[in-house]
Amino acid sequence: MRFDVITLFPELFAPFLVSGITRRAYATGLVDVRLWNPRDYAEGNYRRVDDRPFGGGPGMVMMAPPLERCLAAIQADRAQATTPVPVVLFAPIGVPLNHAAVAQWSGSAGAILLCGRYEGIDQRFIDRYVTAQISLGDFVLSGGEIAALALLDAVARLQPGVLNDEGSHQLDSFNPALDGLLDCPHYTRPEEWQGEVVPAPLLSGHHAQIERWRRDQSLRTTAQHRPELIATARAAGRLSPADEALLRNLPGKL
Incomplete structure (x- = not known):
């Protein structure tokens, strides 16, 4: 182009x-x-x-x-x-x-x-x-x-071969792969810094557990900062029963 x-x-x-x-x-x-x-x-x-x-x-x-x-x-x-x-x-x-x-x-x-x-x-x-x-x-x-x-x-950055990881932009905030939600928090080494530790699920090596944690954090972050994106995802049928269960338990639930 x-x-x-x-x-x-x-x-x-x-x-x-x-x-x-x-x-x-x-x-x-x-x-x-x-x-x-x-x-x-x-x-x-x-x-x-x-x-x-x-x-x-x-x-x-x-x-x-x-x-x-x-x-x-x-x-x-x-x-x-x-x-x-x-x-x-x-x-x-x-x-x-x-x-x-x-x-x-x-x-x-x-x-x-x-x-x-x-x-x-x-x-x-x-x-x-x-x-x-x-x-x-x-x-x-x-x-x-x-x-x-x-x-x-x-x-x-959306062009093929530009990013080091071809799937990287698929996990960006607002991307359809994330159902239009905000991205989750990210951590790297060291495991402990200033008395703060990396969340345990990310160290578990359990892929399903890691993905669930990331999805939950994405929902929490979006609900706190951009609640209208939750409404859009819900209207489009993109939220699972597990997603809805988490949202119901948040303070000021949506």
Whole structure:
């Protein structure tokens, strides 16, 4: 898959693409990331890409013409692609990014990711060219780059061969393999640290007992921190009688 990123700060992506375990996805081309700076498509000696907003007010607005020329260059470069891809803007009004959306993106042909800056982008460009909008949550960032990096990272780690253990992401929080629940706590050596010991079931070597402990802890953690996920799993029929029995015995049972 290929992601073309429109950004005024391509240098923010350089260390990300060569660091950490997900670098395998970018180095092998499983996730092809190409960076495009709209300033390269701006006119004049100063390569201006922003201007004051009509109607007054603080800040500056990214101009439509340089973005349009940049987008045209990307589309020309992708001309041989058989599958058209969406133009995605990271914005507060976008659809929240979650595991289900990431899973869909991980099996797609990619996208053109538009990273806004300043007070935003000329709405006329958005209306004409943007086909999808994504939000990381109810807060505002200085630009769309961090959101783009989050999407790229989440997609990259789902690609075959990227993680050391192929089944690792199957046990992530929100994954269908966990019925959409939160992951359980994890422990490693030493067995005792600061007077705290690793839970006995994890040292038992009894696989069924370990799996039951992990499931119980996943249910407890989810019930405490994200009870709405319990409700969703219950409505989908994903909770077993043993799951329900544990939940009934929790303080403030669900």
